[in-house]
Amino acid sequence: MVRINGLTYNYSSEIQLRFPDFSLSKGEQALILGQSGCGKTTLLHLLSGLLKPDSGEVDVENENISKMSGARLDNFRGANIGIVFQTPHFIEALTVKENLTLAQTLAGKSKNVDKVKTLLADLGVESKLNAKLNALSVGEKQRISIARALVNSPALILADEPTSALDDKNCDAVLKLVREQAKKHNSTLLIVTHDNRLKDQFDKRIEL
Amino acid sequence: MNILRLSWKNIISKPLPSLLSMLLLAVGLSTAIILQLTEHQLTENINNTGKDVKLVIGAKGSRLQLVLSGVFQIDNPTGNINYGFYSLMKRNKMIKEMIPVSMGDSYKRKRIVGTNHDYIRLFSGKLKEGVLFEKPLEATIGNVVASELGLKVGDEFVGGHGMEEVLHSHDEYKYKVVGVLERSGSVLDNLILTPVQTVWIMHAGHNDDSEYTLEGTEEAAHDEHEHAHEEILEDSLPQKYEEHNHHDHNHHEHAEVNLEELLANIDPKDREITAILFPNLSGNAKIGVLNNANNQPNMMAVDPAPEIALLKNKLTPFVSIIIAISWFITIIAMFSVFIGLLNSLRGRKYEIALMRVLGASKAKVLASILFEGIILSVLGYLLCLVLSHAGMELIGSWMQNEYQYEFTGWIFLNSELTYLLVAIAIGLVSALIPAYKAYNTDISETLSK
Numbered sequence: 185m186v187r188i189n190g191l192t193y194n195y196s197s198e199i200q201l202r203f204p205d206f207s208l209s210k211g212e213q214a215l216i217l218g219q220s221g222c223g224k225t226t227l228l229h230l231l232s233g234l235l236k237p238d239s240g241e242v243d244v245e246n247e248n249i250s251k252m253s254g255a256r257l258d259n260f261r262g263a264n265i266g267i268v269f270q271t272p273h274f275i276e277a278l279t280v281k282e283n284l285t286l287a288q289t290l291a292g293k294s295k296n297v298d299k300v301k302t303l304l305a306d307l308g309v310e311s312k313l314n315a316k317l318n319a320l321s322v323g324e325k326q327r328i329s330i331a332r333a334l335v336n337s338p339a340l341i342l343a344d345e346p347t348s349a350l351d352d353k354n355c356d357a358v359l360k361l362v363r364e365q366a367k368k369h370n371s372t373l374l375i376v377t378h379d380n381r382l383k384d385q386f387d388k389r390i391e392l
Numbered sequence: 393m394n395i396l397r398l399s400w401k402n403i404i405s406k407p408l409p410s411l412l413s414m415l416l417l418a419v420g421l422s423t424a425i426i427l428q429l430t431e432h433q434l435t436e437n438i439n440n441t442g443k444d445v446k447l448v449i450g451a452k453g454s455r456l457q458l459v460l461s462g463v464f465q466i467d468n469p470t471g472n473i474n475y476g477f478y479s480l481m482k483r484n485k486m487i488k489e490m491i492p493v494s495m496g497d498s499y500k501r502k503r504i505v506g507t508n509h510d511y512i513r514l515f516s517g518k519l520k521e522g523v524l525f526e527k528p529l530e531a532t533i534g535n536v537v538a539s540e541l542g543l544k545v546g547d548e549f550v551g552g553h554g555m556e557e558v559l560h561s562h563d564e565y566k567y568k569v570v571g572v573l574e575r576s577g578s579v580l581d582n583l584i585l586t587p588v589q590t591v592w593i594m595h596a597g598h599n600d601d602s603e604y605t606l607e608g609t610e611e612a613a614h615d616e617h618e619h620a621h622e623e624i625l626e627d628s629l630p631q632k633y634e635e636h637n638h639h640d641h642n643h644h645e646h647a648e649v650n651l652e653e654l655l656a657n658i659d660p661k662d663r664e665i666t667a668i669l670f671p672n673l674s675g676n677a678k679i680g681v682l683n684n685a686n687n688q689p690n691m692m693a694v695d696p697a698p699e700i701a702l703l704k705n706k707l708t709p710f711v712s713i714i715i716a717i718s719w720f721i722t723i724i725a726m727f728s729v730f731i732g733l734l735n736s737l738r739g740r741k742y743e744i745a746l747m748r749v750l751g752a753s754k755a756k757v758l759a760s761i762l763f764e765g766i767i768l769s770v771l772g773y774l775l776c777l778v779l780s781h782a783g784m785e786l787i788g789s790w791m792q793n794e795y796q797y798e799f800t801g802w803i804f805l806n807s808e809l810t811y812l813l814v815a816i817a818i819g820l821v822s823a824l825i826p827a828y829k830a831y832n833t834d835i836s837e838t839l840s841k
Contacts, residue, residue, distance in 0.1 A: 225839075229840075234835050258752060275746065291750060
C-alpha cells in the first residue's frame with residue numbers, strides 16, 4: 185500500500201539524508217519519530233511527491249510516485265493523499281465550506297457539500313460551515329484541516345506534527361479524531377512527529 | 393469552487409486595493425473614450441451643419457469667426473452687411489440658393505436667428521408642430537429650445553440684445569412661437585428662427601452700428617462698456633429711461649398694427665444682416681460670388697471647408713495631449729494591478745503551495761492569477777463605461793451652451809469594444825509576472841517555513 189525503498193535525498197553535497205525502508209498495509213496507522221532536523225518533513229514531502237528523491241522509490245497505491253511528474257503527480261496527490269500540517273493553513277478569502285469544496289474540485293472530484301457537512305459534524309465543528317477562517321481558534325482550524333485532508337477519502341493521510349501546537353487536552357482530542365476518521369475512511373495514516381505524547385499510542389513506530 | 397470563482401473571491405477579499413486598481417484603469421480608459429465620444433459628435437455636428445454650406449459672406453474680419461458664427465452659431469458675428477447686397481445678388485441667375493442670416497439677439501442664452509425657410513431646409517429640419525414663421529415677430533423654435541425653455545406653440549417671449557449676456561431687452565415687442573421643429577442633430581435644435589425683418593424691427597428704436605460689433609475687438613469692448621454704463625444710469629432713473637426710449641404702453645398695445653408701417657419706414661441702410669450662406673454653389677458661380685463679395689469694401693467671402701480643416705489642425709496638439717494623459721493614467725493603472733497582485737501574492741505564497749498540495753497543477757495556479765488580473769481589468773472596463781458615458785453626459789450639458797449643439801453620453805461607439813481588448817491585455821500583462829512567480833513556487837520549501 186505504502187512502501188519506500190532505498191530512499192535518499194541530498195540537501196547539498198554535504199548533507200545527504202537516507203531513510204529506512206518500510207511499508208504499511210491498507211488502513212494501517214504508524215508513527216515516524218525523530219528529533220528536529222533529522223529529515224521528518226523531508227520524508228513527508230517525499231512521500232507526497234512534493235520533493236523528488238535522489239535515489240530510491242516511493243510507492244503509494246501501487247504507483248511509483250517518484251516517477252510521476254507535472255499535472256499527473258499533482259492530480260494523484262490531490263486524489264490519494266491527504267496532508268495535515270503542523271500549522272493549519274487555508275485560502276483566507278474563502279469560507280470553511282468553500283475551502284473544503286475547493287479541495288474536492290482541485291482533486292478532480294465533484295463538489296459534495298453533504299460530505300463536507302458530515303465531516304465537519306464528525307469533527308465537532310459543523311457550526312463553522314460558513315465561517316471565515318480568521319474567526320476560528322487554532323484548535324478549530326486544526327480540526328478543519330483534518331476535515332480537508334479527509335474530504336476526498338484518500339488512500340493515505342500524512343500528518344506533519346499535527347499535535348505539537350496543541351495543549352494536552354486538544355492533543356488527545358485531535359489525535360483521537362484523526363485516528364477515528366482514518367479508520368472510518370479506511371485510509372492509511374502516517375504521523376510524523378517529535379511529540380513524545382503520541383509515542384505509546386502506536387504499535388508501529390519508525391525511528392529516524 | 394472552480395478556479396475562476398477562487399480568483400473572484402481573492403479579489404473581493406481585498407476590496408480596497410482591488411477598487412483602486414479598477415478605478416485607475418477606469419479613469420485612464422474613460423479619458424480616452426470621452427475624447428472619442430466628443431470627437432465623434434463634434435465631427436458629426438460639423439458634418440451635419442457644415443457640409444452643405446459652400447460659401448459664406450459676411451463683414452470683413454476673422455475668416456474663422458465668420459464661419460463659426462455664420463454656419464455653426466458658435467462665435468459672435470464679424471459685423472453687418474447691408475441687405476441691399478443680398479437683394480442685388482438675388483438677381484444673379486447663376487446662384488440657385490442663398491440664405492440670409494441675421495444674429496445678435498437671444499432669449500435665455502438661445503440664439504435668435506433672422507433668416508428664411510431655406511435655412512431650415514438646409515439642415516433638413518422638419519416641423520414637429522405648428523407652422524414655419526411667415527410674418528415678423530413669429531418664431532419657429534428648435535427642439536432643444538422648446539424642451540429646455542418649456543416653450544410651445546402660442547407662447548410669447550421677450551428677446552434681448554446680445555448673445556451671452558443680454559445687454560438690454562427689447563421688451564416693446566414680443567416674439568410669438570408659431571412652430572416647433574423636430575430634433576435634427578444639427579444647429580437648428582438650439583436656435584430660435586424668425587424672419588430677418590424681425591431683427592430690423594427689434595433694432596429700429598436704437599440703431600447704432602456698435603450694436604453689431606460684439607466682443608473681441610477693442611472697439612466692441614468699449615461699446616459694451618458704454619452700453620452697460622448707460623443701462624446702470626437708466627436703471628437708477630426709471631422715469632428718464634422711459635422718456636429716453638419713447639416706449640410707452642400705447643406703443644406696446646398697438647405693436648401689431650404698426651409693424652407694416654414701421655418696417656416700411658426703416659431706412660434701407662439700416663436693413664442689415666450678418667451673413668449670407670450659399671448652399672449648392674460651385675464652379676464659376678462660386679468664383680463669381682467670391683470675387684464680387686471680396687471686391688466690396690466691407691465684405692469677405694469664405695469657403696468654410698478649409699477654415700474647418702485649419703481649426704481641426706489647431707486642435708490636434710490638444711487632442712494628442714489628452715491621449716497622452718489617458719495613456720499615462722492607463723499605464724499607472726497597469727502598474728497598480730501589477731503591484732496589487734504581487735503584494736497580495738506575497739501574503740498568499742503558502743496558499744499557492746496549499747493549492748498544489750490539494751491537487752492543483754502549476755498551470756491551474758498560473759491561470760488563477762491571470763484570471764485575477766483579467767477580472768480586475770474587465771471590471772475596470774465596465775466601470776470605465778459608466779464613468780465615460782456619465783462623464784460625457786455631464787461635459788455635454790456644459791458644452792451645449794458653449795457650442796449650440798447637444799452632446800450626449802448615451803451613444804455607444806464600436807471602438808469602445810476595442811477598449812475591452814485593451815483592458816484585458818492590460819490585465820494579462822500586469823498579471824504575467826505575478827502569475828509566473830506563483831507558477832514557479834517551490835512548494836516544499838514554502839511549506840517547510
